[in-house]
Amino acid sequence: MPELPEVETIRRDLESRIIGKTITQVVVHLPKMVRGSLEDFSQTLQQNRISALQRVGKLLQLEFIETPFVLLIHLKMTGQLLYTHGNDFAAGGHPFPAFNEPLPNKWTHIELHFEDGSRLYFNDLRQFGYWQLATKNEQKTINQRYGIEPLTQGFTWEAFSEKMSKKKGILKAVLLDQTFISGLGNIYADEVCFASKVLPTRRVEILSMTELSALFENCQKIIEKAVENRGTSFRDYKDTQGKAGGYAKFLAVYGREKEPCLVCGTPIKKIKLAGRGTHFCPSCQK
DNA sequence: GGCGTTGTTGGGGA
DNA sequence: TTCCCCAACAACGC
Numbered sequence: 001m002p003e004l005p006e007v008e009t010i011r012r013d014l015e016s017r018i019i020g021k022t023i024t025q026v027v028v029h030l031p032k033m034v035r036g037s038l039e040d041f042s043q044t045l046q047q048n049r050i051s052a053l054q055r056v057g058k059l060l061q062l063e064f065i066e067t068p069f070v071l072l073i074h075l076k077m078t079g080q081l082l083y084t085h086g087n088d089f090a091a092g093g094h095p096f097p098a099f100n101e102p103l104p105n106k107w108t109h110i111e112l113h114f115e116d117g118s119r120l121y122f123n124d125l126r127q128f129g130y131w132q133l134a135t136k137n138e139q140k141t142i143n144q145r146y147g148i149e150p151l152t153q154g155f156t157w158e159a160f161s162e163k164m165s166k167k168k169g170i171l172k173a174v175l176l177d178q179t180f181i182s183g184l185g186n187i188y189a190d191e192v193c194f195a196s197k198v199l200p201t202r203r204v205e206i207l208s209m210t211e212l213s214a215l216f217e218n219c220q221k222i223i224e225k226a227v228e229n230r231g232t233s234f235r236d237y238k239d240t241q242g243k244a245g246g247y248a249k250f251l252a253v254y255g256r257e258k259e260p261c262l263v264c265g266t267p268i269k270k271i272k273l274a275g276r277g278t279h280f281c282p283s284c285q286k
Numbered sequence: 287g288g289c290g291t292t293g294t295t296g297g298g299g300a
Numbered sequence: 301t302t303c304c305c306c307a308a309c310a311a312c313g314c
Contacts, residue, residue, distance in 0.1 A: 003293065058294080076294045078310085107310090126309045128294065169303080178295080185293055234293065235312095254293095275305065277291080 002075050004058060004150070004183030005226035006237050006245060010081050011055045013240040017083055018114065022049045025113035033109040033124065035132035044069050044133055045112070057146045057182030061139065070139045072132045073122070079129030083240040085118035125236065146182040150223040160216045164204060171207070171215075172200035173274035183223060187232055187254045190279045192218045194253045199285045200278050201271075225250065253279040 002010070026042040028034055034041050044067060054061040060081075062071040073081070082103060103121045104111060110122040110131055122131065134142065148154045148163070167174055174180060175189040184192065193200045196214035198207065207215075231237060231245030234255060238244065252262050257270035257279060266283040 006293080074294080076308095077292070124309095125311075126292085128308060173303085176294090187293060232293080237293065274303095276294095 002058060002079070002231065002237055003185030003188055003226075004055075004223055005188070005229075005247065006231035006239075007055055007058050007060060007075065008227050009230045009239050009245065010075075011053050011060060014081065014083065014120070015053045017085070017118070017240070018050050018120065019053065020049060020051075021114040021116065021118070022047060023112050024115050025111075027111040027113070028109070029104070029111075030109040030127065033122070033127065033130055035130050041131075041133055045071065056143045057149060057178050058185070059142070059146075068136050069133045070136065072130075072134050072139070072142070074129050074132075075124070076126070076128035076130075078125040078236045080121075080123040080236070080238050081240055082121040082123060082238070082242055083118065084121070085116070120240075145179055147178060147180040149182045150184075150219045151227070155220065157213070157216055160219075161209075161212060164207070164212055168205050169203065170200070170274055171198065171202045171204050172276070172278055174204050175200075175215075175219075176274060176276070181219065184219065186276050186278075187234065187251070188222055188226065190254045191222050191252060194280060194285060195222060197285055200273055200280055253281060255279070 023045050026045050028038060028042065031038050048064040048066045050062055051065045052063040054063065058074065060073040062073070075081070084103060107123040107125050108121050109124055109127070112120040148159050163180065167180065171193065172189055175184050175192060176186070190200065192215060195218040196211065198211050198215065226232060226247045229246035229250065230239060232247040232251065233244035234248060253268050256268045258267050260266065261268055261281040261284055264281065264283050266281055268279055269282050270277060270279050272278065
């Protein structure tokens with residue numbers, strides 16, 4: 001579900017709410033959502049204070065004051081982190097009525113309770129996500145596997161063009177490759193291709209300098225605008241208060257099959273590419 | 287009711 | 301080595 005803008009929205013929301021708070025209880029309803037030993041998991045987290053929330057690509061990383069372990073959280077397709085303090089949780093308005101049930105519900109797999117009574121719920125309908133404790137060394141190794149990320153200092157034209165010149169393959173697959181560029185997912189990959197006027201089916205080794213430059217610029221522009229708008233809620237994505245993101249209204253091609261292109265009016269096409277639904281304008285994109 | 291979808295990612299086989 | 305397909309899973313739309 002969430003791509004970089006959605007995970008970043010969650011990270012920022014949580015940062016202002018749980019930094020410095022002590023975990024008083026860990027409740028695991030579905031053990032398979034925890035990678036590694038369950039006993040160590042709860043033991044390690046108990047009575048720890050959260051010192052920082054980081055994000056690398058789509059992976060959230062919680063750090064603690066009393067332990068060097070890091071809590072890695074991946075939401076995969078349908079994971080949600082829902083925060084409640086009293087009754088400030090806005091559950092309404094979900095496209096799937098079943099999701100509007102009070103927390104915890106049948107999709108809640110892990111809970112963190114904090115000393116002030118607030119709680120963090122991990123809901124995941126499809127159960128693809130995971131929570132995992134890692135050492136600082138493991139964290140470092142994991143982070144090194146991620147490619148350059150839009151909105152960071154390392155995302156320069158020099159780095160981008162250098163990497164692209166050595167890369168082969170279908171553009172869509174390259175944009176989705178987290179070890180190459182981190183943070184883009186299926187929605188934003190399609191949007192970046194459209195904004196850059198390049199067909200996602202093209203091979204990257206034959207892209208012109210102008211096209212590469214457009215892709216570089218649009219990776220940043222689109223991700224930045226999506227972050228400003230708190231992400232895209234197309235199906236399951238919700239922020240920590242259960243509210244939708246605001247970027248859906250800016251989507252030019254994703255989810256717009258057969259609808260007219262916003263630039264030229266040609267119906268948007270949808271195909272399967274790199275195993276994913278892929279949307280593009282057959283006229284604007286070359 | 288069956289089948290094909292779905293925002294991810296890695297593992298296995300060619 | 302590189303790429304493609306598929307599974308992990310639940311629920312919805314047709």
